[in-house]
Amino acid sequence: MKPLLSAVMPLLLLNSCVFESPFxxxxxIPTDPRLLGRWEEVRDKPEAQPDRMxxxxxxxxxxxVEYPVGAKAMFFRAYTVQLEAKPYIQIQLLGTAEGPAKPAxxxxxxxxxxxxxxxxxxRTLDAEVLGKNPGDQAHxxxxxxxxxxxxxxxxxxxxxxxxx
Numbered sequence: 453m454k455p456l457l458s459a460v461m462p463l464l465l466l467n468s469c470v471f472e473s474p475f476x477x478x479x480x481i482p483t484d485p486r487l488l489g490r491w492e493e494v495r496d497k498p499e500a501q502p503d504r505m506x507x508x509x510x511x512x513x514x515x516x517v518e519y520p521v522g523a524k525a526m527f528f529r530a531y532t533v534q535l536e537a538k539p540y541i542q543i544q545l546l547g548t549a550e551g552p553a554k555p556a557x558x559x560x561x562x563x564x565x566x567x568x569x570x571x572x573x574x575r576t577l578d579a580e581v582l583g584k585n586p587g588d589q590a591h592x593x594x595x596x597x598x599x600x601x602x603x604x605x606x607x608x609x610x611x612x613x614x615x616x
Contacts, residue, residue: 471560473588475542475596479513479531486567487515491612494571505612517543525549533562535593536600540564562596564606570614575606 491505503520507530510516515530528543541563547553562577581604586595599605 471562471586471592473592474533474544474560475535475540475562475589475592476531476533477589479511481532481534481539482513483509483515484532484567485509487565487572490521490615491572492615494611494613504615516546523549530563535562535596572612572614573609574612575609578604578607581605 487507488509489507491507493502493504495502504522506518506521508516508518510529513531517528517530518525519528520526526548527546529546530541530543532539533542534540543561543563545553545558564575564577566573581599581602582595586592
């Protein structure tokens with residue numbers, strides 16, 4: 453399922469586009485079973501401790517994602533959205549290991565994910581390309597459509613490998 457989950461992780465979230473409104477408010481597309489499971493980030497430096505991610509199916513059309521797994525975990529609601537005839541993953545912060553997020557902090561992010569066997573490549577929508585808070589759902593979709601062919605629309609990839 454080319455294009456789908458690039459910033460389920462706090463470091464990428466800090467650099468990603470954060471939206472007050474979702475691209476789609478309702479999850480309509482079934483989950484992809486290839487995304488479910490435990491994942492470990494592939495790091496350039498082998499001495500660095502890799503972050504881990506857990507993706508669970510919440511409903512027929514939604515995931516719950518924990519990243520990073522452990523004491524500093526953040527939890528997200530995630531689901532596939534169709535934009536310009538391609539699937540992407542929209543995530544929304546639910547809370548952290550310390551508790552639920554305040555309603556004002558339950559913002560949205562858009563991710564592009566490619567699944568290849570036991571590897572997942574994730575990219576986060578780049579705020580510099582789309583612009584800061586383009587508005588409601590209609591304005592978000594229009595801004596995305598305007599920039600859909602921009603090679604810089606999504607940031608650098610982060611690769612995860614399935615844990616066995």
